[in-house]
Amino acid sequence: MTEDQLLRMATREEIRQFYHEEYKTREIPKYITKNIHRREFAFDRIGKGPRDRFNQFRELKYLERTIKAKAPFAAYSSVALYDDPTKRSGWDGAEMVFDVDAKDIPIRTCNCKQGEVCPECLEQAKEIILLIRDNIQELGYKNIHYVYSGRGYHLRIQDPELLQTNSNFRTELVNYVLGAEVPELTGELQHFIIPFGYSKIYTNWFKYTINHLDKNKKYPGFSKNLKNDIIKRKELVNKNQWGLVRGEIKPTRYDKITRSIAGIHKELCDTKVSIDLKRILRLPSTLHYKVSMKCTAIKNIETFDPFDDAVPNFIAK
Numbered sequence: 001m002t003e004d005q006l007l008r009m010a011t012r013e014e015i016r017q018f019y020h021e022e023y024k025t026r027e028i029p030k031y032i033t034k035n036i037h038r039r040e041f042a043f044d045r046i047g048k049g050p051r052d053r054f055n056q057f058r059e060l061k062y063l064e065r066t067i068k069a070k071a072p073f074a075a076y077s078s079v080a081l082y083d084d085p086t087k088r089s090g091w092d093g094a095e096m097v098f099d100v101d102a103k104d105i106p107i108r109t110c111n112c113k114q115g116e117v118c119p120e121c122l123e124q125a126k127e128i129i130l131l132i133r134d135n136i137q138e139l140g141y142k143n144i145h146y147v148y149s150g151r152g153y154h155l156r157i158q159d160p161e162l163l164q165t166n167s168n169f170r171t172e173l174v175n176y177v178l179g180a181e182v183p184e185l186t187g188e189l190q191h192f193i194i195p196f197g198y199s200k201i202y203t204n205w206f207k208y209t210i211n212h213l214d215k216n217k218k219y220p221g222f223s224k225n226l227k228n229d230i231i232k233r234k235e236l237v238n239k240n241q242w243g244l245v246r247g248e249i250k251p252t253r254y255d256k257i258t259r260s261i262a263g264i265h266k267e268l269c270d271t272k273v274s275i276d277l278k279r280i281l282r283l284p285s286t287l288h289y290k291v292s293m294k295c296t297a298i299k300n301i302e303t304f305d306p307f308d309d310a311v312p313n314f315i316a317k
């Protein structure tokens with residue numbers, strides 16, 4: 001496996017080869033197969049997106065037969081359960097998903113061009129998913145699964161009390177977990193010096209963001225001067241010397257900085273995915289042909305390495 005073989009687009013022939021020789025439906029996690037007949041499945045047959053929708057499979061063997069026969073460009077299953085997936089009727093709950101795509105991380109430190117991914121930004125995607133995990137766990141959610149999507153990571157929460165929640169609830173939860181709003185504490189009760197609850201979440205993300213900003217790059221909604229003002233004080237931020245940071249920057253500028261940083265936090269994952277109650281997600285076990293990586297259910301997120309655990313044979317050979 002050489003560097004230039006990695007993360008390249010697969011040919012039609014390689015996709016067919018993958019599904020004929022290597023594909024195993026037993027790599028689909030149990031949480032999908034156990035109620036397979038209640039999920040919607042979708043396929044991208046010609047490389048133009050998942051246009052073949054509303055498929056239902058009563059048993060795993062029928063799904064396997066279809067995938068092997070079609071050798072699709074991509075395959076997906078719904079986060080929701082339905083009484084009738086072919087009509088998406090009788091909605092009966094949906095997993096909540098955090099979707100971090102390496103190509104969309106606003107503060108990635110690599111030199112990837114738009115739409116590209118590399119080992120460095122894939123590693124950063126994992127760091128972000130782990131920080132999200134920490135915040136989710138602090139809220140008490142426990143039933144968490146991870147999937148390597150090919151270009152990033154999905155964190156899927158399946159705690160029963162979350163499955164039936166609506167999009168409004170999920171919007172608030174995602175903003176909370178990502179630190180996507182400036183905490184509403186003013187005066188002496190300054191948010192950075194309250195080391196618990198939402199203030200702590202926001203502060204931790206704030207540090208993460210500052211440490212990944214590049215003074216030569218542009219960030220939407222963040223003026224160059226404001227950005228450089230805070231980058232200059234990175235050391236103070238990392239030492240939690242918030243009083244000094246604040247004292248050195250005019251209050252109006254400081255407010256703008258905290259809001260710009262919150263705006264970056266909001267873009268760390270695809271929030272549309274998190275609040276969509278009928279979303280389809282790439283199916284673990286299948287190929288992400290655009291990067292020649294296997295979408296993979298992860299057993300141990302701490303030790304998972306996509307270049308050991310998610311490379312198909314036609315690349316690894």
Ligand SMILES: [Zn+2]
Nearest residue numbers: 110112118121
């Ligand atoms: Zn990169």
